[in-house]
Amino acid sequence: MKQMNAARRQSHWDLRAAGNFVGGGTGCGLVLACALAAAFGRPLAVWPLAVGAACIACGLALVWLEIGKPWRALNVFFHPQTSWMTREGILAGPLLASCGLALWSGQALWLVAAAPLAGGFLYAQARILRAARAIPAWSHKRVVPLIIATGVTEGLGAWLVLAADAAPLFVGAALLAALAREAAREAYRRGLVAARAPQPTLAWFERREVRVLQGLRIAAIALLAAALALESAPPAVFGGALLVLTGWGLKAVLITRAAYTRGAKIPFTPTRGRSEGRAVLPQ
Secondary structure: OOOOOOOOEOOOOOHHHHHHHHHHHHHHHHHHHHHHHHHOOOOOOHHHHHHHHHHHHHHHHHHHHHOOOHHHHHHHHHOOOOOHHHHHHHHHHHHHHHHHHHHHHOOHHHHHHHHHHHHHHHHHHHHHHHOOOOOHHHHOOOHHHHHHHHHHHHHHHHHHHHOOOOOHHHHHHHHHHHHHHHHHHHHHHHHHHHOOOOHHHHHHHHOHHHHHHHHHHHHHHHHHHHHHHHOOHHHHHHHHHHHHHHHHHHHHHHHHOOOEOOOOOOOEEOOOOOOOOEEOOOO
16 A cells, blocks of 8 residues: 655645635734724724725635535534634624724724724634644644734735825834734744644745745835835835735745645554564654
8 A cells, every 4th residue: 555645735725715814814904904093083094994894805705716615605604613714704794894884984983893803803814724733834823923913914004005194103003013924924934843844835935936025025124114214105105015915925825835734644663573663753
């Protein structure tokens, strides 16, 4: 009997599934950015809030299209006690409803409900990946802060683009979020190395396209720092756009490219007789 020990890239989730994490992260981040603006006395940001709600809805639509039998999607609501995907779906309804009521009434007060729902939705998305035990790149515990930091960073970056608001409050918040995302990504990478993740997964951190993304993230941080120092809008807008695009790229790589199974592991070599097997040293 032939035994397959090699790690293999998962093929069940494609760019449509990644689109759910992209739309959910950017959308929830925008809702939180709108709530932050309202908390500091700004009027309701209609356009950013509408785009945020649309991103969340589009992300859910993409994952619905990714399901093999889309009309069975209602089954996702039947397991809230065990499934983070169910919890994500349950939060989506009131989240979109509260955003819609805020847009319809023009009252920022509805963001009091939308903001915690957006935070919960983003957390549920991170835990969906954490629950995928067969994929080390997803199941590592440090993927949760990485996904949350990336979503918040995308939302603040999108706010700088859509609202064209270079106020120090939002530029500084976006800069702090970008730095937190870099710290979370590096902690995640080190965690995968320490956990002996599959070599094809670790190899993705050295790929040219991933290095390009890293360079663009650093460029975004530099642009935001310049915007904060000069109190200038153009660097903030360009930096915000890079925050969004690099977040999307990071998720696309994580979901569709770096997601390998660990492969079969044999901790002991079989031996004849009654003697105990000899442990195989990890490579």
